[in-house]
Amino acid sequence: MGVVVWISVVSLAVWLWLLLGHGLFWRTDVRLPARSEPAVWPRVAVVVPARDEAGTLPESLPSLLAQDYPGEAEIVLVDDGSTDGTGALAGELARRHGGLPLTVTAPGEPPDGWTGKLWAVRHGTETARLRAPEFLLLTDADIAHAPDSLRSLVSAAVTGGFDAVSLMARLRVRGAWERLVVPAFVYFFAQLYPFRRIARPGARTAAAAGGCVLLRTAAAVEAGLPDAVRDAVIDDVALARAVKRRSPSARIWLGLADGVVSVRPYPRLRDLWRMVARSAYAQLRHSPPLLAGTVLGLWVVYLAPPLALAAGLAAGRPAAAVCGGAAWAVMAGSYVPMLRYHRQPSWAAVLLPFTAFLYTLMTVDSAVRHHRGVGAAWKGRTYGRPGALSFTRSRTAPDGRTDPPPREA
Structure with missing residues (x-):
């Protein structure tokens, strides 16, 4: 005893x-900081990597198309090798709902050394940069945004002089297992990366939430993104660290969202x-x-x-x-x-x-x-250790289980 x-x-x-x-990691009052609308609204490109997202796009993409943004903005959806008609569905939703202009593009399979998502982000940002946007909004295909989401993010970034503003999307909490596990997921993340420390000027703590990251294009170029983090499985934290590493004076903000929500269900344990x-x-x-x-x-x-x-x-x-x-x-x-x-x-x-x-x-x-050899598996791809990264295809069963990829002889 x-x-x-x-x-x-x-x-x-x-x-x-x-x-x-x-x-004070446990507090949940870290929301978008005080902001005022800029005199001139910067051009923004919204980059959406999407792989087999036909089930979530009808809820998420219309919310992006309907953004109430006073400046120029466009959406680039990158169809990352989908087999469920994600790209065609995105085009149909844009025709049906109107709103912000949408470009659907496909980069092909990622080369060795790249995760699929970051390869899609690279292709999307390169496409967007042709129109010289001042900001890039990187958001996942399962994230729905309130109509003023983009407007609020840009206002916060401009007012506060932030190089990156990220919102931890409100995750779905409906089923019993989601109630038990999901709030703890955000709690543990905040414990690892206290939001208040991230926002301090000169702070060493750096993190972002990959579902919603507004990034200055100049900061992304200076940090060599996304190439600098091409093998990162936890790409959001790696992105924020790359911005800080390249410029220690860079300012990053991360907090909880009210109008940015995940529509992806996790009904089973x-x-x-x-x-x-x-x-x-x-x-x-x-x-x-x-x-x-x-x-x-x-x-x-x-x-x-x-x-x-x-x-x-x-x-x-x-x-x-x-x-x-x-x-x-x-x-x-x-x-x-x-x-x-x-x-x-x-x-x-x-x-x-x-x-x-x-x-x-x-x-x-x-x-x-x-x-x-089946560690970081996601949607048919399995990634190895960063630094020696290649991916192998997995077999996906009808019930959604991903079987281990066949071992090479």
């Missing part, structure tokens, strides 16, 4: 530090599991020591408090019970704002240790998949 007491004390100390000394596992080990730079440290940290910080509370009560050791219970209470309290942001009941915060346990299993599974 002495060991349990010490672990519970360490866990409580960590949670007190996270609550007070880690950029295996859908969410695949979403997390495809990039979790890449986040750890494919390092076994980092994996071991992460698993240990998750156990001490998230799982130890309820276990210490139960063990202390069972063994009659009040120190373990009090410290474990206090750590669990601080943990749950820090999670409540994220649950409220996702319109979920506050009582669900007590389930965070169980959710963290699921994320631990997903992270370990991500490493196992990587070492089996």
Whole structure:
């Protein structure tokens, strides 16, 4: 029990530090900063990489076409080797809804060393740059925007002098598994990259949310984007780091969205599991020591408090019970704002240790998949370790499962 007491004390100390000394990561009031409309609205190109998105485009693309933007803007949708008629559907939606001009283009399969999404982004940005836009809005094909989304993003970037303004899209939370896993996904992301620190001038912390990134074209050119991050599986964070690395004085802002939402459903646990596992080990730079440290940290910080509370009560050791219970209470309290942001009941915060346990299993599974050669798999492509990146095709079953690619002899 002495060991349990010490672990519970360490866990409580960590949670007190996270609550007070880690950029107030748990707060959800980081929204688009104060802004005023520019006298002259800059030209903007919206680049949408899309691979097999016929199911989401009817909800997302019309919202882009209908943007209420006073300046010149256009949309470039890059059909990344789709087999479900994504490109043709995009053209039909543009004809039906009107609005911003739409160009549909296809780059062909990515060469070795490129992820499919970033190859599509490269092709889309090169197409857009022919019209010399001042800003590029990189947004995913499953993201729907409020009518004033582009206007607000540009106003914030111009007013604040930001090189990149990114919004963490509000993810869909409807089914039981989405309620359990999705708010924690954003919570853990904010814990890794506290939004307030990202916005500080000269800050070393850099991150973006790939579903919605407004980027100054000049900053992208200076940072060599997207070529500089062509092998990145977690492309949004890599993009922000590239901007900061090229120019430490560059200003980046990241916050939560109200009018930018994801329309992609994750109704089953295996859908969410695949979403997390495809990039979790890449986040750890494919390092076994980092994996071991992460698993240990998750156990001490998230799982130890309820276990210490139960063990202390069972063994009659009040120190373990009090410290474990206090750590669990601080943990749950820090999670409540994220649950409220996702319109979920506050009582669900007590389930965070169980959710963290699921994320631990997903992270370990991500490493196992990587070492089996099926790690970063997405829509029929499986990527290897960055720096030696090539992709192989996978077979997609009728139920949406992706089978491992055949091994070479």
